[in-house]
Amino acid sequence: MKRLVKNMTAMQLSIYAVLLFSFIGSMYFINFNYGFYDDPIVKITEATTEQTQEISDMHGNEDALFTQQLQGDIQNGEFKGKTIELNNEYSLSGANDYEYHVGQDIFVFIDGAAEDGSALAGTIDNVKRDKYVVALTWIFIFVLLIIGKKQGFYSIVSLALNAVILSYALDIYIQTENSSLLLISSISILLFTITSLLLVNGFNEKTYAAIVSTMLGVFVALLLAYFAIWTSGGNGLNYEEMQFLSRPYEVIFMAGLFIGSLGAVMDVGITMSASIFTLHEKNPDISIEAMKTSGIEIGKDIMGTMTNILFFVYISGSIPMLLLYLSNGATWPFTFSINLSLEIARALAGGLGIVLTIPIGIYTSIFFIKRKRAAQ
Amino acid sequence: MNVLIILAFMLCMAMVMIGGKKGAISFLSLFINFLVLLLTVFMMSNSDNDPIIWAIIACVIISCVNLFFINGINSTTVAAFLSTVITMIVLLLFIFIMTDLTMINGFGEEEIHELTMFSLYIGIDFLELAAVVIIISTIGAITDIAISITSPMREVHIHNPGISRRELVHAGFSIGRDLLGTSTNTLFFAFFGSYLGLLIWFKDLSYSLGDIINSKVFSAEMITILCAGIGIALVIPIASWITAYLLTRKSGAVK
Numbered sequence: 001m002k003r004l005v006k007n008m009t010a011m012q013l014s015i016y017a018v019l020l021f022s023f024i025g026s027m028y029f030i031n032f033n034y035g036f037y038d039d040p041i042v043k044i045t046e047a048t049t050e051q052t053q054e055i056s057d058m059h060g061n062e063d064a065l066f067t068q069q070l071q072g073d074i075q076n077g078e079f080k081g082k083t084i085e086l087n088n089e090y091s092l093s094g095a096n097d098y099e100y101h102v103g104q105d106i107f108v109f110i111d112g113a114a115e116d117g118s119a120l121a122g123t124i125d126n127v128k129r130d131k132y133v134v135a136l137t138w139i140f141i142f143v144l145l146i147i148g149k150k151q152g153f154y155s156i157v158s159l160a161l162n163a164v165i166l167s168y169a170l171d172i173y174i175q176t177e178n179s180s181l182l183l184i185s186s187i188s189i190l191l192f193t194i195t196s197l198l199l200v201n202g203f204n205e206k207t208y209a210a211i212v213s214t215m216l217g218v219f220v221a222l223l224l225a226y227f228a229i230w231t232s233g234g235n236g237l238n239y240e241e242m243q244f245l246s247r248p249y250e251v252i253f254m255a256g257l258f259i260g261s262l263g264a265v266m267d268v269g270i271t272m273s274a275s276i277f278t279l280h281e282k283n284p285d286i287s288i289e290a291m292k293t294s295g296i297e298i299g300k301d302i303m304g305t306m307t308n309i310l311f312f313v314y315i316s317g318s319i320p321m322l323l324l325y326l327s328n329g330a331t332w333p334f335t336f337s338i339n340l341s342l343e344i345a346r347a348l349a350g351g352l353g354i355v356l357t358i359p360i361g362i363y364t365s366i367f368f369i370k371r372k373r374a375a376q
Numbered sequence: 377m378n379v380l381i382i383l384a385f386m387l388c389m390a391m392v393m394i395g396g397k398k399g400a401i402s403f404l405s406l407f408i409n410f411l412v413l414l415l416t417v418f419m420m421s422n423s424d425n426d427p428i429i430w431a432i433i434a435c436v437i438i439s440c441v442n443l444f445f446i447n448g449i450n451s452t453t454v455a456a457f458l459s460t461v462i463t464m465i466v467l468l469l470f471i472f473i474m475t476d477l478t479m480i481n482g483f484g485e486e487e488i489h490e491l492t493m494f495s496l497y498i499g500i501d502f503l504e505l506a507a508v509v510i511i512i513s514t515i516g517a518i519t520d521i522a523i524s525i526t527s528p529m530r531e532v533h534i535h536n537p538g539i540s541r542r543e544l545v546h547a548g549f550s551i552g553r554d555l556l557g558t559s560t561n562t563l564f565f566a567f568f569g570s571y572l573g574l575l576i577w578f579k580d581l582s583y584s585l586g587d588i589i590n591s592k593v594f595s596a597e598m599i600t601i602l603c604a605g606i607g608i609a610l611v612i613p614i615a616s617w618i619t620a621y622l623l624t625r626k627s628g629a630v631k
Contacts, residue, residue: 037586055497061423063497093423094503095482095496107590129595130586132478140602144556147609151553155560155605166568166575174579192565200557228382236378242573244486246580252573260569263562270558300395304402304446305523306562307387309516311406312438313566315413316513319420320483320505324491326421327498341380346570348383351406355390355399 019145023138030131034075039107041128042072042084047102059329064092070100071119079110084120095324098127105131151200158199165191166259185255189218189262196266205368206277207270213364214262214269217357221265222258224356225349238341241321253342260314261350264306265357271302272361273368280369288366295365299358307351314343314350398446405441412437413512420508423499428468431508435464435515442519452530455622456522459615463518466614467607468511474599475506482506484593486577506596514604517563518611525552525615533623541624548616556609563604571597 034041051067068088074080086108090097100106105128111121144152169188173179193214201207229237234250242249275298276291318339325335391399416434420427439460443453475481481503483491525548532547533539539547568575574593588594 057495057497059495059498061495061498063499065497091497093496093498093500095498096488098479098481126590127479127592128590129478129480129592130589132474133589133595133598136474136599136602140605143606143609144560147549147612148553148556151556152609155557158557158561159564159605162564162568170575170579174576196557196561200561224386225383228379228386232379232382234379236380240490241487243490245573245577247576249573252576256569256572258569259572260566262569263558263565266565267558267562296394300398303391303395303399304405305442305516305520307391307402307406308409308442309520309562310566311409312516313513313563314570315410316509317570319417319509319512320502321487322417323421323500323505324483324494324496324498326417327423327500328494343570344380345383348380348387350566351387352383352390355387355394358394 019141026134027131027138030134033130037076037107039125040077040079040110040122041075042086042106042108042122043075044070044072044100044102044104044106046071047100059327061327066090066092066099068100070124072106074110074120075105079120082120083118084108084110084122086122086124088124095320100124104128154199158196161195161199162192165195181251181255185259189258190215192259192262193266196263197270201270201274205372206273206365209273209277209365209368210266210270210361213273213357213361214266216360216364217265217269217353218258218262220356220360221261221349221353222254224352225254225257225345228349236337236341237345238338240338241342257346257349260346261310261353264310264350265353268299268302268306268354268357269361272299272358273365276362276365276369288370291366291369292362295362296358299362303355303358306354307347310350310354311347314347315340318343401446405446408441408445409438412441420500420505427501427504427508428472431511432465432468435511436461438515439464439519442516443523447523451622452527453523455526455529455619456519456615458622459522459526459611459618460515460519462618463522463607463611463614464511464515467514467518467603467610468507470606471510471599471603472504472507474603475503475510478595478599479503480506480592480596480599482592484574484596485591486574486593510600510603513600514563514607517559517604518607521552521555521559521608521611522615524555525612526619529616529619530623541620544620544623545616548619549612552612552616556612559608560605563608564601567597567601567604 048069049066050069053065054062055065056062066089068090070086070088072084072086074082074084088100090099107125107128108122109125111123113120141156144156148155165188169184173181173184193211197207197210201210239249239253242253245252272295276295279286279291279294321339322335325339388403391403395402412434416430419425419430439457443457447453528551529544529548533544574597578588578594
């Protein structure tokens with residue numbers, strides 16, 4: 001232990017100390033932050049399931065409904081410390097309802113005194129999830145730091161930075177009238193690429209080549225996706241699942257498509273430039289042809305897994321909706337065209353970006369190396 | 377003409393032109409994975425089948441496709457396969473605890489308005505489905521890192537046959553750490569992109585910070601992103617240990 005402390009620099013020690021303090025501080029705060037909420041929060045002290053009812057719908061789905069009697073203490077506001085009684089109805093499947101347990105915190109509306117006058121009555125509004133989200137964030141930070149050390153730290157910083165950039169860009173989009181989302185996301189994409197790649201690789205030619213090939217890859221893929229939509233007149237894309245937006249969802253879909261593929265394209269861009277620069281460093285006289293051939297070989301190895309990563313991220317989220325449609329007697333073709341068209345389009349266009357970045361990355365890196373050689 | 381068909385055609389052309397035979401196999405694997413997912417959804421739509429078990433089966437088949445079909449069966453892909461399956465089961469357990477605690481089961485506020493014509497009582501456990509969604513969304517990334525760790529580790533072992541198990545694990549860790557930054561980035565942006573609509577919706581509603589962090593949709597997004605990140609980090613030690621064990625065990629047997 002002593003040796004461990006000795007081996008750490010003052011910088012490292014202070015980082016660990018700050019982390020530990022903010023961990024303890026935020027966990028304490030999030031568990032006792034009731035006073036910061038305006039809506040009344042109840043901690044459940046008693047939960048009894050009273051009625052059970054077997055049900056089946058017209059499609060032959062069988063489920064069960066339960067009625068739950070809850071009792072809890074109000075944690076904040078003018079009724080703090082008072083007891084409240086709540087009713088809850090939940091189903092076995094839980095598509096839009098929850099079974100509550102003793103010890104959970106929930107937001108409620110207070111309706112007034114209960115019938116017998118001894119306690120308050122109310123209705124359940126929402127679950128208090130903040131402490132779990134914060135706790136999981138800390139688990140994430142610690143796992144990445146313990147396993148990834150310095151690289152883990154950079155991943156966390158890059159995630160946080162990119163989240164801030166995204167949030168700020170969306171604020172600009174929402175607050176400015178007639179602002180163009182595509183322009184805003186193009187600028188954000190440039191910022192995302194520069195911050196992420198600089199953080200991972202530092203300031204050097206390799207990073208510059210990767211940044212240029214990422215930008216080219218993303219915009220070529222964007223042009224091809226526009227071309228595909230333009231030639232087909234948008235036929236085959238169903239925006240039903242984006243209908244909750246009160247904004248032009250075609251543009252939001254396109255912007256999401258390009259932000260979504262950006263990480264994968266960056267990954268390919270940096271892999272290509274790093275390996276081509278390594279070839280050049282190991283053998284400064286290597287021919288351009290040899291670099292191209294090796295680059296293509298590396299590209300072949302990564303294109304399959306990279307396109308698969310995007311595919312699963314996009315499609316997976318639709319599974320509950322697909323099941324709901326199918327269980328409600330919808331046909332497979334209808335279910336797919338409503339719920340999967342956007343996800344598949346995203347996965348395909350993202351894949352196109354990944355695959356095209358392979359040659360783009362090779363030629364960009366070679367261009368940078370040629371320039372370097374000419375300068376020498 | 378359908379957009380999806382044009383895009384699929386363009387992707388197929390690009391993959392074959394750049395990747396040749398391997399490109400064609402990669403495109404085919406994408407298609408097979410899609411069919412596997414459809415089959416999984418079909419099996420889950422029968423409420424007698426447990427979604428978690430079918431998700432595990434799907435993930436096993438998907439990692440077989442991604443590893444054995446694209447790269448062939450050899451000691452590297454077998455080690456990657458074992459690492460993927462173990463990571464997935466550990467992660468699934470963790471995710472299930474998280475989804476249970478946070479109650480992110482079922483549909484989000486933005487979806488539920490459109491669903492009034494549907495019967496929501498379909499007898500499928502949505503709490504399990506919430507965990508299934510997260511694990512399937514990360515399976516592609518987990519197999520990717522597993523193979524990217526095991527294959528250079530084998531190279532290290534071939535070039536230094538006398539290397540100890542500890543040194544080999546160390547090599548695996550350092551290879552994995554170099555992948556961590558770009559792989560987490562890949563996943564983060566993929567999630568950012570698919571949640572863009574929801575984020576704009578949240579901003580439009582001008583929710584307070586407290587409303588956002590406690591809402592089901594936002595916490596579900598956060599939990600997905602964080603669990604995916606944890607999964608990517610977890611596969612590094614698991615793949616390093618398993619590969620080091622398999623490689624040194626084999627050389628011990630030869631001696």
